[in-house]
Amino acid sequence: MLGRLLSSIRDAIAPTPKVASSTTALWRKQTLNATVIRACSSCGAPGHFHDVSGVNVGCYDPSRINEPVGDVCPCCNAPRPAVEDKGQIWSKEFH
Numbered sequence: 001m002l003g004r005l006l007s008s009i010r011d012a013i014a015p016t017p018k019v020a021s022s023t024t025a026l027w028r029k030q031t032l033n034a035t036v037i038r039a040c041s042s043c044g045a046p047g048h049f050h051d052v053s054g055v056n057v058g059c060y061d062p063s064r065i066n067e068p069v070g071d072v073c074p075c076c077n078a079p080r081p082a083v084e085d086k087g088q089i090w091s092k093e094f095h
Contacts, residue, residue, distance in 0.1 A: 028094045034086035037068055042078035045069075 037047035047069055051062040058074035073080050 025095065030092050030094075031088050032090040034089045036084040036086060038081045038084075040073040040076065040078060040080055043073060043076040045073055045075040047080065047083070 039046055045056040045059050048066050049059050049061040049064040049069060050056070051060070051065050053060055056075055058076075059069055068083050069080065071080055071082075072078070
């Protein structure tokens, strides 16, 4: 009887630890957005600035690589087609 009493006192003083379980959900989302920049219909110059000297010299500007050239072609001053923003064309979530 004394053993049971000591056992119950020991359990009251230092209860057995409870193991907690948790679940962590990791996820990632990827998206792909599309923008169409067409070449000039008059001279064929690209619709963006580049860093290749001697090729389409009006579009040569190393400080503005891949930026759209705007509404007027810098090579022939012809009006350019508008930039088409297609928005999100693909997405996927990884769980």
